[in-house]
C-alpha cells in the first residue's frame with residue numbers, strides 16, 4: 001500500500017524555513033531585505049580551520065573514517081570536555097555526528113520508547129519536539145513565565161514528572177531566549193533527575209556565547225550520579241562559525257554512546273572526513289579568537305536591546321547568552337505569524353515568529369549580523385509599529 005507513515009505526518013513544517021526562504025527569494029529579486037532570522041554566526045570560519053580542511057583534501061584524507069569519528073578528534077573532544085566543562089569522558093563515550101542536531105536526533109532514537117515522555121521547557125527550540133515525535137515519544141511541555149526569566153525551577157520539573165518521563169531537555173544558554181542557568185539552579189535540577197531517574201539531555205551548543213562575565217556550567221559536572229544520567233551535546237557550528245561543516249558531538253554513558261554509534265553506523269556512517277580535520281583544528285584553536293567573536297556579540301546584544309527599548313510595545317528578557325532576543329509583541333495586538341509576515345511584506349524585515357518556540361506572543365531576533373544592519377532593521381520596525 002502506498003502512502004506516508006502516520007509518524008512522519010505528525011511532523012510540522014518549520015516557519016523559520018518559510019520566513020527565511022521568503023526573505024531569500026525577495027533578496028534574489030533585488031529587494032533590500034534585512035533578516036534577523038538566521039540562527040548562524042555572520043563571521044567567516046577561522047583561517048586555521050579552513051587551512052586544516054585544505055590540507056586534509058591535499059593529503060587525501062577523503063575516505064571513510066570510523067562511523068563514530070576519528071580517534072584523534074574523539075580525543076580532542078575528551079580533552080575539551082575535561083578542560084572546559086569538568087566532564088571526564090573516555091573516547092568510547094564520545095560520538096561525532098553531522099551537527100549537534102544530528103547528535104540530538106540520534107539520542108532520542110536511542111533512548112525513547114513509544115509513548116515515553118520527554119520534558120521540554122518553553123520557549124524551546126522547535127526541533128526538540130519534532131525529534132521526540134520522530135522517535136515516537138511524547139513531548140511534555142513545561143510552561144515558564146517571563147517574570148521567572150523563562151526558567152523552569154526544580155519544582156516545575158518535579159511537577160511535570162510522571163512514570164513515563166524518560167528525559168529532560170536542557171538548553172543553556174538557550175535558543176530562543178538566551179537563558180543561562182546558574183550552578184545552583186542546575187544542581188537543583190540535577191537532584192530531581194537523580195531522584196526521579198530520568199536522563200538529562202544537555203544541549204550546550206551556545207556554551208561559548210555567554211555574556212556579563214558569566215561562566216557556563218555543565219550539569220553533568222555536578223556529581224557522579226548526575227554524570228551517569230547526562231548526555232552532553234555540543235558542536236562546532238556556533239562557537240567557531242562552522243554551521244556548514246556539520247560537526248556535532250556528544251558525551252554519554254557507555255550504553256547510550258554505544259547505541260548512538262550503532263544507529264549512526266547504519267544510517268549516515270561517519271561525518272565528512274574533511275570536516276572532522278577542520279573541527280580538530282577548531283578545538284585546538286587559541287581561545288582568543290573565540291573571545292573576539294564573543295565580545296562582538298556582546299556589543300551587538302547591548303546595541304539591539306538598547307534599540308528595542310525605544311519601542312514601547314515590545315518587551316524582552318535580556319539575553320545572557322546565545323545571539324537571540326525573544327521579544328514579547330503582544331501589545332501590538334497582532335499574532336506573531338501575522339506580525340512576521342506583514343513586517344516582511346511592508347518593511348522588508350524578517351524575524352522568526354514565536355509559534356516556532358511555543359508562543360504566538362513573541363518574535364525572535366537574531367543579532368548575529370553587522371551593527372549597521374541591526375540599526376537599520378530596528379529603525380524600520382520603529383517607524384512601522386505605531387504607538
Ligand SMILES: Cc1ncc(COP(=O)(O)O)c(C=O)c1O
Pocket residue numbers: 039098099100101102125171174175203205235236237243247248
Ligand atoms: C538550541 C540548538 N541546538 C542545536 C542546534 C544545532 O546545531 P548544529 O548546527 O550543530 O546542528 C541549534 C542550531 O540552530 C540550536 O539552536
